[in-house]
Amino acid sequence: MLDILHEYGLMFLVGTWPVGPLGGFANTLVLAGLGLGLGLSFPLAMLLALARTGSIRWLKMLATVWVYTFRGIPLVMVVFWAYFLLPVMIDTTVPAFATALAAIVVYESAFLAEIVRAGLDGLPKGQMEAARSIGLSYAQAMKSVILPQALLNIIPSLVSQFVSTIKATSIVYIIGVQEITFSAQQINSIEMTRALSVFLVLAAFYFVACLELSQFARWLEARIRARQLRPA
Amino acid sequence: MDFQLSFLLSADVLPLLFKGMATTVRLFACAWVLGMLVALLLVGLRAVPWRWLDWLVAVFVEYHRNVPTVVQIMVWYFGMPEILPRDIKLWINRGDTEFLFAMIALALNASAFFAEDIRSGMRTVPHTQLEAARSIGLSAFGALWHVILPQALRISVPPLINRALILFKDTSLAMAIGVVEMTYQTKAIENLTFRSMEVFVAATLFYLVASLVLMALGAWFNQRFPPAHKG
Amino acid sequence: MAKRGISILSAGKLLGLLLAGSTLSSLAHAEALDDIKARGTLICGTQNASAPYAFQDPASRTFVGYDVDMCKALAKSLGVKLEHRPLSTEARIPELKMGRVDLVAGSMAYLPERAEQVDFSLQYLQGAIKVMVKKDSGIKTLADLAGRKVCASKGSSSAAIAARVLPKAQVLTFQDVASCYLGLQSDKVEGFTAGELALKCFEIDSQGKGNPVMMVPEPTYVEHMGIVTNKNNPKLIAAINEAILQMDKSGELSATFEKWLGEQSIYKLKRTFKVEPVDKAS
Numbered sequence: 001m002l003d004i005l006h007e008y009g010l011m012f013l014v015g016t017w018p019v020g021p022l023g024g025f026a027n028t029l030v031l032a033g034l035g036l037g038l039g040l041s042f043p044l045a046m047l048l049a050l051a052r053t054g055s056i057r058w059l060k061m062l063a064t065v066w067v068y069t070f071r072g073i074p075l076v077m078v079v080f081w082a083y084f085l086l087p088v089m090i091d092t093t094v095p096a097f098a099t100a101l102a103a104i105v106v107y108e109s110a111f112l113a114e115i116v117r118a119g120l121d122g123l124p125k126g127q128m129e130a131a132r133s134i135g136l137s138y139a140q141a142m143k144s145v146i147l148p149q150a151l152l153n154i155i156p157s158l159v160s161q162f163v164s165t166i167k168a169t170s171i172v173y174i175i176g177v178q179e180i181t182f183s184a185q186q187i188n189s190i191e192m193t194r195a196l197s198v199f200l201v202l203a204a205f206y207f208v209a210c211l212e213l214s215q216f217a218r219w220l221e222a223r224i225r226a227r228q229l230r231p232a
Numbered sequence: 233m234d235f236q237l238s239f240l241l242s243a244d245v246l247p248l249l250f251k252g253m254a255t256t257v258r259l260f261a262c263a264w265v266l267g268m269l270v271a272l273l274l275v276g277l278r279a280v281p282w283r284w285l286d287w288l289v290a291v292f293v294e295y296h297r298n299v300p301t302v303v304q305i306m307v308w309y310f311g312m313p314e315i316l317p318r319d320i321k322l323w324i325n326r327g328d329t330e331f332l333f334a335m336i337a338l339a340l341n342a343s344a345f346f347a348e349d350i351r352s353g354m355r356t357v358p359h360t361q362l363e364a365a366r367s368i369g370l371s372a373f374g375a376l377w378h379v380i381l382p383q384a385l386r387i388s389v390p391p392l393i394n395r396a397l398i399l400f401k402d403t404s405l406a407m408a409i410g411v412v413e414m415t416y417q418t419k420a421i422e423n424l425t426f427r428s429m430e431v432f433v434a435a436t437l438f439y440l441v442a443s444l445v446l447m448a449l450g451a452w453f454n455q456r457f458p459p460a461h462k463g
Numbered sequence: 464m465a466k467r468g469i470s471i472l473s474a475g476k477l478l479g480l481l482l483a484g485s486t487l488s489s490l491a492h493a494e495a496l497d498d499i500k501a502r503g504t505l506i507c508g509t510q511n512a513s514a515p516y517a518f519q520d521p522a523s524r525t526f527v528g529y530d531v532d533m534c535k536a537l538a539k540s541l542g543v544k545l546e547h548r549p550l551s552t553e554a555r556i557p558e559l560k561m562g563r564v565d566l567v568a569g570s571m572a573y574l575p576e577r578a579e580q581v582d583f584s585l586q587y588l589q590g591a592i593k594v595m596v597k598k599d600s601g602i603k604t605l606a607d608l609a610g611r612k613v614c615a616s617k618g619s620s621s622a623a624i625a626a627r628v629l630p631k632a633q634v635l636t637f638q639d640v641a642s643c644y645l646g647l648q649s650d651k652v653e654g655f656t657a658g659e660l661a662l663k664c665f666e667i668d669s670q671g672k673g674n675p676v677m678m679v680p681e682p683t684y685v686e687h688m689g690i691v692t693n694k695n696n697p698k699l700i701a702a703i704n705e706a707i708l709q710m711d712k713s714g715e716l717s718a719t720f721e722k723w724l725g726e727q728s729i730y731k732l733k734r735t736f737k738v739e740p741v742d743k744a745s
Contacts, residue, residue: 008521016524071394072661073445074401076553077436084429111394118390121459122356153356156348157391163297164398170300174551176511185512186519192664195311195641203303210298310642410636419553427578428556 001197008187012201015178021097023178023204031169031179032209035104036162045112050142053120063113070110076171079103083175100172106164113149115157119150122186152224156192159217180205240434241428252417253438259335259403259413264396268286271346272381278351279376294359296344303342310410323350323412334406342399349395354380355450359372386459393450397443492549495565496541496698504544507534508564515723515730516570517658530568531725533587535689536715537568542596556580559693566703572686572742582696583689584745587655587716589667589736591659591682592621594629595666598675600653605681609634614643621683625656628683640665648674657681663730689741711738 004169005012013025022030032101033042053064070078082103087093094102123146151158168179184202239245277289296304312322312333324332357380365375385392402413418435422428499505509517509530514579517528524725526549538545540736548564555571559581572590573583594613596602602611607629625634637643643655644665655662662678669676673745690707692699710716720734721727736744 005294011519011521011524016519018283019524020526067442068447071397071447072440073436074404074439077432077439078558080432080553081436081552084561088561111398114390114580118352118387121358122353122387142390154352154353154391156355158393159389160297160345160348161394161432167300173511174553176549176551176554182512187521189518190521192661193641193644194669195639197305199306204301206300207298210639211294214294422556423552424574426556426578428553429560432553432557 004187004191004194004197004201005089008183010207011183011187012180013131015183020213021178023180024183025190025209026179027177028166028169028179028205029209031101031104031172032166035087035099035108035169036165041108042110042112043107043164046058046147048113049116049120052117067110067113069115070107073107075103075107075168076174078107079172079175096172096175097178099174100177104165104169104172108161108168111161111164114157115161116117116150118157120152123150152221155217155221162213162217165207165215166194166210167206235429236427237430237433240431245421248417248421249356249414249434249438252412252414255412256400256414256438257442258398258401259331259338259406259411262335262340263342263403266335267342267346267399267403270340270343271350274347275350275381276373276376278347279372289292292456293344293347296341297348301338301341301402302408305334305337305405305409305447308337330406330409330411334403334409334411338402339397341402345395345398346392347414349388350381350384352391353384353386356387359381381458385424386454386457389450389454392413393447396450397448400443401439425427480718494698495562495693495696496702499541499565499699502543502547505534505541506546506548506564507537507568508550508555508558508696509534510555510569511551512684513570515728517549517742524538528572529588529719532719532723533568536710536719537566537690537703537706538727540709541702547626550725556744562693564647565692566699567691569691571691572687572688573744575742578742580694581691582694582700583691583723583741584700584737585707585738586686586689586741587689587738588720589744590686590688592656592661592686593659593683594625594678594679594683595647595655595662596653598645598677602653602679605629605679605683608654608679611653612651613656614646614652615656616640616643621656621658624684629656644668647676654679659732660724660730663732667729687744688735707738 011024013024014026016022017023017026018158019026048063048067053057054060079100083094083096083099114153120224127145127149128141131145132138136145167217172179174186180202184198187198191198240249274289274292277285278287279289309330313324313329314354352442361383362375363377366372370378403413406413407416407419410416414435418431422431493570508527509526511526512518513528515528517526517530520527526547531547534545534547548558550564550567550569555567555569559567568587570588570590571577573586577583594605594608596608602608605628608629611624611632612635613629613632614637615625615636616637622634622636625632632654635646637646638639640655640657640661643652643657645656646652648669655665659678659682660672666676690703692703707716710719716738717734720732724730724732725734
């Protein structure tokens with residue numbers, strides 16, 4: 001295993017960079033990071049969940065169709081159709097990386113939205129009623145009463161989904177975006193006889209990344225709980 | 233481009249697709265049931281106040297969450313028969329081991345996620361419920377089984393449906409150890425005929441329709457058994 | 464902006480056919496060779512992780528290989544610049560059919576069903592499927608394998624071929640080539656069938672270890688590989704064929720073969736194929 005890392009370490013870490021586009025583990029982290037945080041999939045999921053639990057009919061419909069469709073199609077097919085149909089439909093070329101990222105955001109937002117919705121539904125109705133009755137607007141009640149409780153409750157499911165997202169990034173190779181699984185495929189094709197070691201190295205990379213995320217979530221949760229318990 | 237969906241209906245192709253679909257559905261159904269049973273067991277174990285047991289369950293969950301699913305399948309397929317005695321190994325290898333090991337690996341993988349989702353749901357059940365249940369004389373397990381779990385499960389339905397959908401689509405990973413399921417079949421047909429667009433349309437539609445059925449079941453369940461305080 | 468007009472038209476068509484499942488006559492209807500000349504660039508697709516055809520060189524971390532060199536030679540012969548596109552297995556045919564690559568040099572074997580969808584150039588490479596045995600097994604020909612256990616990797620074409628070509632042998636299918644190799648070494652099977660290049664890797668791996676293995680010289684099947692274009696591009700196919708013939712004559716084709724598959728490579732293969740039509744090649 002160590003000799004594989006020694007020989008192909010750079011390929012695992014950064015792919016073809018700096019000669020070609022960034023790949024390897026670095027690009028896996030970039031895809032997952034952008035996809036989850038900055039890439040809008042979580043904020044988008046919150047909006048979808050609010051639309052699904054809210055009372056505006058057309059928004060509710062739209063969010064429902066979104067959530068049902070994108071959860072139903074395998075990510076690899078979302079990426080595939082986005083790559084082949086989208087440019088034809090909007091008549092412009094979209095870089096493969098942007099296509100992959102957009103597909104991940106859209107796909108994950110649908111799953112995250114359902115988790116957030118479960119959190120919102122899980123709270124007793126009285127919470128919202130009480131918040132409104134003391135004069136808070138819907139937005140204020142959501143922001144300071146409902147969401148903080150709901151989000152805290154669903155942390156385990158959120159973390160599971162985030163971890164799934166990191167692993168799901170591996171399929172973007174089909175449209176030529178390079179990341180760590182693609183690096184492993186390259187090495188496998190050169191080192192026909194050492195497939196098992198290559199796989200174990202690959203698994204170790206994912207394990208470390210995902211475990212770090214789980215640990216961070218646990219730490220964050222403990223911190224929030226400690227703060228809540230502190231007398232005001 | 234010569235695009236003909238009718239190609240999918242030809243006598244050479246349709247039976248292959250149906251066979252693939254049947255295997256996918258069978259693999260999913262078996263893995264879901266086994267996975268849910270293991271998940272309930274895990275939730276029960278976590279309620280037992282032994283620290284080492286809690287730690288053991290945590291390790292189980294972390295392994296299955298953080299290691300790529302396809303690697304978990306390979307560990308079962310290649311690793312498990314190796315540690316068994318020779319005779320049992322030979323006996324196992326005669327059967328449909330690909331399906332069996334893929335099913336076990338997928339079920340255990342899903343169980344870790346199911347357990348976390350149920351745990352999320354349990355956290356929304358007010359703590360006073362447990363106290364009340366204990367005060368009327370239920371055992372810790374009885375309180376969990378009769379009072380907490382039924383409520384928690386209802387609340388957890390949306391994330392559990394999410395996870396069932398992911399499990400359904402993850403069945404395609406069994407391809408890696410030679411299970412001839414839907415994705416395997418589509419790729420084989422594509423490779424032979426080069427009718428890529430047609431077969432990928434078929435795969436997309438199959439997964440979408442089957443997923444919609446699952447989601448509809450979930451929505452029905454949610455309506456039939458709504459979270460207690462909503463009713 | 465004629466191109467823009469075409470793609471709007473095709474967007475409508477594509478959506479229409481997705482909904483109605485009707486037949487679309489031709490997306491890339493202009494002769495591809497004219498497009499290439501007008502553009503001044505050949506967009507040449509290859510596989511993306513398939514040593515020694517097209518793969519990332521770990522040292523330079525750029526794409527290299529037999530097919531990449533074919534792309535370079537074709538661009539040179541057409542007198543245009545090269546844009547190389549490594550493609551995944553899933554995307555190679557859609558990329559071609561959508562007209563995003565002009566041709567694919569993907570070491571793709573000719574099959575009649577495939578030829579209904581794409582056109583093949585003259586044969587520019589051959590691939591053999593062979594059987595590997597232990598050196599001390601006394602097996603010298605395919606006929607010697609009668610009554611013996613032969614392993615093939617699951618779902619591979621090697622398995623189907625083995626069952627047909629070696630009717631007297633008992634064909635077992637294992638997970639993958641590595642497990643087959645394990646099976647051969649631990650005497651669970653006596654033969655192991657796969658593509659020649661994969662077998663070569665294992666043969667090299669076995670050198671200097673206790674159990675050297677060798678390949679039965681006779682192949683069970685020979686694949687004829689051609690460069691692939693969209694249908695109805697006679698000028699492009701003619702230009703590709705001309706380039707391959709020229710490479711063959713000048714010795715460039717043999718030199719490229721030597722570099723990636725022959726004496727200069729780990730495989731040490733001898734070039735035996737001729738440049739001839741893929742459907743009639745021997």
